[in-house]
Amino acid sequence: MAVYTDVADEELSAFIDQYQIGRLLSFKGIAEGVENSNFLVHTQTGHFILTLYEKRVDPADLPFFLHLLNHLASKDISCPVPVPDKTGTLLGTLAERPAALVTFLDGMWVKRPKPVHCEQLGQTMARMHLAAADFDMRRANALDLAGWRPLFEKCADRADEVHPGLSDLVVRELDHLEAAWPDDLPRGIIHADLFPDNVFFLGEELSGLIDFYFACSDQLAYDIAICLNAWCFETDLSFNITKARALLNGYGKVRSLSRREYDSLPTLARGAALRFLLTRLYDWLSVPEGALVTPKDPMEYVKKLRFHQTVGTASAYGLSP
Numbered sequence: 001m002a003v004y005t006d007v008a009d010e011e012l013s014a015f016i017d018q019y020q021i022g023r024l025l026s027f028k029g030i031a032e033g034v035e036n037s038n039f040l041v042h043t044q045t046g047h048f049i050l051t052l053y054e055k056r057v058d059p060a061d062l063p064f065f066l067h068l069l070n071h072l073a074s075k076d077i078s079c080p081v082p083v084p085d086k087t088g089t090l091l092g093t094l095a096e097r098p099a100a101l102v103t104f105l106d107g108m109w110v111k112r113p114k115p116v117h118c119e120q121l122g123q124t125m126a127r128m129h130l131a132a133a134d135f136d137m138r139r140a141n142a143l144d145l146a147g148w149r150p151l152f153e154k155c156a157d158r159a160d161e162v163h164p165g166l167s168d169l170v171v172r173e174l175d176h177l178e179a180a181w182p183d184d185l186p187r188g189i190i191h192a193d194l195f196p197d198n199v200f201f202l203g204e205e206l207s208g209l210i211d212f213y214f215a216c217s218d219q220l221a222y223d224i225a226i227c228l229n230a231w232c233f234e235t236d237l238s239f240n241i242t243k244a245r246a247l248l249n250g251y252g253k254v255r256s257l258s259r260r261e262y263d264s265l266p267t268l269a270r271g272a273a274l275r276f277l278l279t280r281l282y283d284w285l286s287v288p289e290g291a292l293v294t295p296k297d298p299m300e301y302v303k304k305l306r307f308h309q310t311v312g313t314a315s316a317y318g319l320s321p
C-alpha cells in the first residue's frame, strides 16, 4: 500500500479547481504500489489518477515521463495521458510534492499471468519500444550497472540481517556483471518496471501500461530481461519456460531480436534480478516512519538470481536463436 503523503480535502479540492475537469466529488488513497502516493479522484467529469511524486523520483525527470506518456498515446500505445491544468501545465504542486493528474485506465492487473498474457505483454512491449524510437527526450537509467554498487554500499552492512551470506552473494554477482555486461545492444526508451501490476488486462486482452516512472534510455533487451524475471516465475519461484517462450515469441512477432541480444539474455536477466534485489533490499531496511507501504521481499529476487546463475544459454528461456 502506498500513500506517503496525506492530503487534506480542502487542499485537494483547490488543486482540482485548477483543472477543467469539474468539481471534486470524492477521492481515496490507492492501496497498491510502493514508489509514489496515488489517489483515485472522482470529479464531475469522471475518474482520474493523482500522483504525488516521492522519494526516488527526481523532479527534473518529470517532464520526460509526462511527455513520454503523451508521445506513446499519440502512437496508439494505451497508457495514462497527463491532464493539463487551465494554463496548459502538466505538472503542479500539492502538499509540497510535485503532482500530476493522469487519465484513468480501464482494466485490472493479473496476479497469476498465463502464457497468453505473457505473449501479449511481449507484443505490447515491442510496440512500445518501436513507438518510442522517435521520442526526442532522453533520460539516463539511474539504476543501471553503474548504479548498483553504490546502491548496495548504502545497505551492505545490514544485508546479512536479511539473509546470512547475502552480502557475499551480491558482491560476487556485481563482480561478475561488471565484467560481463554488454554495452553494444540496440538502445531506445525502456519502461524498466513492466511488472504484472503495471500491465492492465480486460479479460485476456491487454488494455494498457501504467507507471512509467522508471522509464529511461537503455538497451531494449534489458526490458525483456526484467519481464522474464517479473512474469515467468511461479509462486514457488520455479521458472516457467512456457511463459518465457510466449513472452519472447510475442516480442519477436513485432520486433526481431538480434543474435547478440538473444545471446545476452542470461546476463541481462541476472542484472535485472540483481537490480530488483538491491532496490528491495534497500527499501526493506529503510521503510519511512509512518508510511502506509508494504516493502517487497528481496529474497524473491535472490532466488530468481540463483536460477539465472544456472543458465548457460538463452535457450533456457524457451526459444532457439
Ligand SMILES: Nc1ncnc2c1ncn2[C@@H]1O[C@H](COP(=O)(O)OP(=O)(O)O)[C@@H](O)[C@H]1O
Pocket: 002, 030, 032, 033, 034, 035, 036, 037, 038, 049, 080, 102, 103, 104, 105, 106, 197, 198, 210, 211, 213
Ligand atoms: N492511470 C491509471 N488508471 C487506473 N489505475 C491506476 C492508474 N495509475 C495507477 N493506478 C492504480 O494505482 C496503483 C499504483 O500505481 P503505480 O503507478 O503502480 O504506483 P507506484 O508508482 O507507487 O508503484 C496501480 O496498481 C493501479 O491500481
Ligand SMILES: N[C@@H](CCOP(=O)(O)O)C(=O)O
Pocket: 032, 033, 034, 035, 193, 195, 197, 198, 211, 276, 279, 280, 296
Ligand atoms: N516493481 C518493483 C517495485 C516498484 O513498484 P511498482 O509498484 O511501481 O511496480 C519491485 O517489484 O521490486
